Amino acid sequence: MKSAVIVFPGSNCDRDMAVALEKVTGKKPEMVWHQSADFEKVDFIALPGGFSYGDYLRCGAMSARSTVMKEVIKRAEAGVPVLGVCNGFQVLTETGLLPGALMRNASLHFVCRDVELEVANDASLFTNGYTAGSNITIPVAHHDGNYYADKETLDALEGEGQVAFRYAEDINGAQRRIAGVLNKKGNVLGMMPHPERMIEPALGGSDGRVLFESVMNRLG
């Protein structure tokens, strides 16, 4: 599986994502700079976590309008799997590839710890290695992870199985404890927790690895 990690100025989790992808897929991902107008054909695109453009204006707002995102949006719409983690999730909502928005944590605290997630959907490209209803542990590190969408959107997301993960307990005020959402087609996933930081026992667990393996299982 050939993958790409989009590199925005200010992001600090792009290398974590690259290491995880290389360990799980066996191939170094292509690192694609935000000003690139085009990049090599890949099977999987990752938008990393970490304060792109210093979170200026709103988290993810600047990145969502960067040159490379025009190409990412085009490929996502054509069906290429795209994963956005943390700031990457914020970027995906800002582009409109995913519904809703991510707001300041209700507690106003930066939350940085391992959290328990409930797997809400185990049929998707990204989650087929998990069992729906089971709990997994993945770390979070964010100030703006409070997922917001209006009631109709939330009902539609739940009705269509687009909620991938929920927090086992409320950690940031997110509507209906939503931690990760899929687009309608199921090829775009945004989530606040960091699966790339949980890919082997040395990092504290392997629950995040299953997400990348799920994609590989489907794509080969």
Added chain:
Amino acid sequence: MKARIHVTLKNGVLDPQGKAIEHALGNMGFDGVEAARQGKYIELDLAAGTSKEAVDEMCRKLLANTVIENYSIELE
């Protein structure tokens, strides 16, 4: 010419920063603050003749996230 743009969270969207301001004012002994909302102020210097429609488009496409925010524009 200048555009002065105010971006505010929509009514009904929880504003934790506004809540913190409201509580702090209460703690300081200021009575009568029933609610506080925090927003953003953006000032643009524009070439003469820039249309309000263009500024509106800037707001919709970048300056405000219309999922959660409202905006208002003053041109001068």
